[in-house]
Amino acid sequence: MAGVTDLPFRRQADRFGAPYVVSEMVASAELAKARPDVVRRAAGEGLKGPLVTQLAGRDPEWMRVGARLAEDCGADVIDINMGCPAKCVTSGQAGSALMREPDLALRLIEAVAESVATPVTVKMRLGWDETQLNAPDIARRAQSAGARMIVVHGRTRKQFYNGAADWAAIAETVAAVSIPVIANGDIRTADDARTALRLSGASGVMIGRGAQGRPWAPAALARALSHGGDMRDPPMRAILDSLLALYEDSLAFYGQHHGLKVARKHIAWSIDAFLPKMEPTLRRRMRADVCMLDDPQAVREALSRLFGGPWAEAA
Numbered sequence: 213m214a215g216v217t218d219l220p221f222r223r224q225a226d227r228f229g230a231p232y233v234v235s236e237m238v239a240s241a242e243l244a245k246a247r248p249d250v251v252r253r254a255a256g257e258g259l260k261g262p263l264v265t266q267l268a269g270r271d272p273e274w275m276r277v278g279a280r281l282a283e284d285c286g287a288d289v290i291d292i293n294m295g296c297p298a299k300c301v302t303s304g305q306a307g308s309a310l311m312r313e314p315d316l317a318l319r320l321i322e323a324v325a326e327s328v329a330t331p332v333t334v335k336m337r338l339g340w341d342e343t344q345l346n347a348p349d350i351a352r353r354a355q356s357a358g359a360r361m362i363v364v365h366g367r368t369r370k371q372f373y374n375g376a377a378d379w380a381a382i383a384e385t386v387a388a389v390s391i392p393v394i395a396n397g398d399i400r401t402a403d404d405a406r407t408a409l410r411l412s413g414a415s416g417v418m419i420g421r422g423a424q425g426r427p428w429a430p431a432a433l434a435r436a437l438s439h440g441g442d443m444r445d446p447p448m449r450a451i452l453d454s455l456l457a458l459y460e461d462s463l464a465f466y467g468q469h470h471g472l473k474v475a476r477k478h479i480a481w482s483i484d485a486f487l488p489k490m491e492p493t494l495r496r497r498m499r500a501d502v503c504m505l506d507d508p509q510a511v512r513e514a515l516s517r518l519f520g521g522p523w524a525e526a527a
């Protein structure tokens with residue numbers, strides 16, 4: 213997820229035991245031109261789990277080059293983005309715009325699958341809009357082109373993130389292919405995941421926004437699905453330790469100046485996720501106060517105070 217699953221975040225998810233975490237979307241042409249911020253997105257040092265690098269683009273040649281570079285950077289899986297609804301991506305005919313151009317989409321998948329030995333997967337939506345629900349057709353063709361797994365977000369591009377994800381609609385894609393299909397969209401609890409699996413018949417689920425500020429969530433969901441019961445929050449001390457580790461990692465990974473800013477998003481999400489008992493106005497103020505601090509030591513101390521406070525114990 214762009215702006216969310218950077219390497220410091222994925223390292224935390226991985227430490228909690230996430231079975232599978234995907235990189236931020238990496239623009240293939242920009243990766244090939246070695247734009248530093250884009251190259252950083254393909255990094256995966258220190259992950260125990262597989263390095264899954266997601267490529268976006270619309271030009272088969274750039275996708276080919278990008279895939280080889282991602283493989284050189286150590287990718288264990290290369291995922292192709294056909295789901296991003298953002299105008300800046302779809303106006304360049306990448307992301308979910310590819311759902312409207314299945315022939316081009318297929319050429320991209322073929323180009324990537326031919327160029328690398330690494331398994332190739334595809335992330336897509338149900339279709340461009342309700343009149344073009346072509347995920348099953350594209351998935352079938354993707355499978356023939358060499359894709360090894362399909363992830364379907366149960367919305368159309370037209371829906372962006374509005375309405376509810378339609379897990380039952382993913383069943384048509386499951387029926388269309390023999391490779392694993394993973395259901396995605398609006399999965400936040402173990403019960404959501406069980407319902408999505410039942411309605412779609414998918415082989416697994418993928419969690420997106422539900423992991424923002426909660427890097428332990430994928431592991432907790434995997435455990436709940438294997439052993440039954442709900443997702444369980446780790447102790448508050450483990451959450452604080454993870455947030456502090458993510459903070460240090462961000463400063464080291466991006467450099468102090470940029471790292472401070474990037475880490476603020478994760479801090480804000482974590483405060484929202486873990487201090488729900490705090491009165492909302494107070495929580496907003498606390499969040500703003502922490503996110504305005506420039507001195508790393510002051511940030512560490514503020515986080516320790518916040519996550520060690522009485523509102524944290526009650527969470």
Ligand SMILES: Cc1cc2nc3c(=O)[nH]c(=O)nc-3n(C[C@H](O)[C@H](O)[C@H](O)COP(=O)(O)O)c2cc1C
Nearest residue numbers: 213214236237335365396397398399419420421422
């Ligand atoms: C901020 C943000 C960034 C995202 N970036 C990506 C991305 O880079 N690649 C991708 O395949 N999906 C991306 N998505 C979509 C999510 O992967 C997921 O498909 C969608 O949010 C629905 O699942 P959820 O309800 O579990 O979040 C992004 C979503 C959000 C909110």
